Amino acid sequence: MNYREMNPSQLASELEGLRKKYEDYKALGLKLDMSRGKPDSEQLDLSQGMLNIVSDPAECVSENGFDCRNYGLMDGIPESKRLFSELLDIPADNMIVCGNSSLNLMYDAVARAMIYGVYTKNGCKPWFGQNVKFICPVPGYDRHFGICESLGIGMINVDMTETGPDMDAVEALVADDASIKGIWVVPKYSNPCGTTCSDETVRRLAGLKPAAPDFRIFWDNAYIIHDIYEKSDPLLNLFTEAARMGNPDMPLIFFSTSKITFPGAGVALVAASDNNINQFKSVMKYQTIGFDKLNQIRHVKFFKNAGRIREHMKLHAALLRPKFDAVLAAFERELKPVGVGEWFAPRGGYFISLNLPDGTARRTFDLCNGLGLKLTDAGATFPYGKDPLDRNLRIAPSYPALPELEKASAVLCLCAKIAAVEKALAC
Ligand SMILES: Cc1ncc(COP(=O)(O)O)c(C=O)c1O
Structure with missing residues (x-):
């Protein structure tokens, strides 16, 4: 049920359940990172062959x-x-x-x-x-x-x-x-x-x-x-x-x-x-x-030639696609039904921008931090680190391995929901 349709007592019991899950995650002592858009080591391996391509002096001309x-x-x-x-x-x-x-x-x-x-x-x-x-x-x-x-x-x-x-x-x-x-x-x-x-x-x-x-x-x-x-x-x-x-x-x-x-x-x-x-x-x-x-x-x-660069990018895409799919699927599964957040499914690049309910990005970031999930700082996507509506988080799915990313996405969704319900109850 969408949080906007819940009355205060429904929201309070939802919050209780979410907080219980939060404590369960805390006990796991997770260490997850979705903070910077870096290729993972498999992606770096795709270009490894380049490192010894020039060894003979004649090849340096x-x-x-x-x-x-x-x-x-x-x-x-x-x-x-x-x-x-x-x-x-x-x-x-x-x-x-x-x-x-x-x-x-x-x-x-x-x-x-x-x-x-x-x-x-x-x-x-x-x-x-x-x-x-x-x-x-x-x-x-x-x-x-x-x-x-x-x-x-x-x-x-x-x-x-x-x-x-x-x-x-x-x-x-x-x-x-x-x-x-x-x-x-x-x-x-x-x-x-x-x-x-x-x-x-x-x-x-x-x-x-x-x-x-x-x-x-x-x-x-x-x-x-x-x-x-x-x-x-x-x-x-x-x-x-x-x-x-x-x-x-x-x-x-x-x-x-x-x-x-x-x-x-x-x-x-x-x-x-x-x-x-x-x-x-x-x-x-x-x-x-x-x-x-x-x-x-x-x-x-x-x-x-340029064609070979484009072919090479398809190898990166094959590694990145399941990661983007995993994060987007978590958002669809966890956030959409409760009406928390808006996002755009990109067809390329390294990031997903998540707009949460106004006033909840910093709280979501802090809650994630509390569970060992590192995100790009709330506010970082704005000049001077100041997001006027405190709503945007930048999600970088490329670096963690898929199982970690799935865990990280679940943690993020849980924290976003807690922050949203807390906000709804405070209003
Ligand atoms: C939009 C954008 N420009 C530039 C860079 C960094 O580029 P470079 O590695 O060429 O310095 C990044 C890295 O994340 C980026 O996202």
Whole structure:
């Protein structure tokens, strides 16, 4: 029976039963973790063959005769640029293939803008010393918000919808306020909502008319090919759309193979217009003589072409699918009948976003903690860690083994129900 239809005495006896179950779980001394979106070791094993693919000195030479063991080629070896160009459908000349982390590149892009500014036809004006704000679609990725917070950039919440950020709000905000210089977007299988920007959303982003001439879209395409089910969400190419709409310099596009090969030992890149790339290089040349090209050549030799990367992703999907299914099945079984929470079943990515009854996310998190289940902190999906409605939890099903995940899902549902009934009784 739905909790909303229960009277106070029914709710009280429900709570008693739930608390009894809670004590039973407590006695088990569980140690479970659904806190961060990491591949499990079986997923990492899928790319193990890459680690000894380059051993002979002759294998370390790129197609233009460059010895990848040495300094140089700051924007990446030509064959890695071609591989990722084919995968992302962005010209190779418009990308810089770098080290292992796209988050690192995002931080650097924002920090560079703070110090030097970004390209405009009237030159670059540093953001430091100005009142700078970013639009942050929420719920969103905590580390994006962390970059803004650490650099003193103000954050404005805009709701995420099933078709991407609320574009009416985004258009109105950027048109009016020249201090808004950026927006974070995870366009496909977003972290944590799992939703993908519709064609209309991509076109509206591409066609934005910001008051700030140095406005940028930070397009974090971390999950562009990370389908879990047969049917993939389509996503328009922002690079092409923005150029078509006369805004070629607006998108800064980030991607990495962290969740294709190895987080921590993948290859990351930034892609953007000629003007942006030239400005990036003019600063990067002081930061590095060249990134890890051996890792780039390992990736190229392992995959050979974009089609093989897509095939590889099907192996990840086969491992991830039962885990997502298990969590979603638990929600359907335990939460739906009692009317607790709302969630979106994503077709890819690494997360499920769970919206609980208002005012119960923190309590659910604490109750889970009490049973040894670690979750991403309540509030983490919002700037400054403040969820105004205290309702969102980010669930990461990828890392625990399936039996643990099933236990963790049962614990989570139990705690969500306790928090919901407590709230209902207090009202
Ligand atoms: C949306 C998003 N962007 C970036 C990252 C981190 O990327 P990288 O490993 O390339 O630094 C993550 C990791 O969870 C993520 O979810």
